[in-house]
Amino acid sequence: GRKSLRQKAVDELKHYYNGFHLLWTDTKVAARMVWRLLHGQVLTRRERRRLLRTCADLFRLVPFLVFVIVPFMEFLLPVFLKLFPEMLPSTFETESKKEEKQRKKLNAKLELAKFLRETIAEMAKRNKAATG
Helix, strand or coil: CCCCHHHHHHHHHHHHHHHHHHHHHHHHHHHHHHHHHHCCCCCCHHHHHHHHHHHHHHHHHHHHHHHHHCCCHHHHHHHHHHHCCCCCCHHHCCHHHHHHHHHHHHHHHHHHHHHHHHHHHHHHHHHHHHHC
16 A cells, blocks of 8 residues: 555655665775785685775765755755666665666676677678688
């Protein structure tokens, strides 16, 4: 059914709370990784990717905080997210947005595979014609 305005507001506040909580946790973990780097340890590929993602999220947080702090500016957030889809820190993304991104990546990979398959088939035809 439809949610009341109060329930929508509570859900949004929970979403922001969880997003900030996850970002805080990621920041603490990233700080430990930076400490390890400064003391000469080597990070794994997964740790490096997590550190980069967390740093990018912290830089994305600055424009996002403007929308949260300025009164009534959060109503413009969907417009800006449509114009700049990567503006939102990764900890604030919903499951549907994550699934949509994965779907787009999969479609792009399928298109690339189709293109490569057609290219290989065309090259095989040329080679067959050249040798025949």
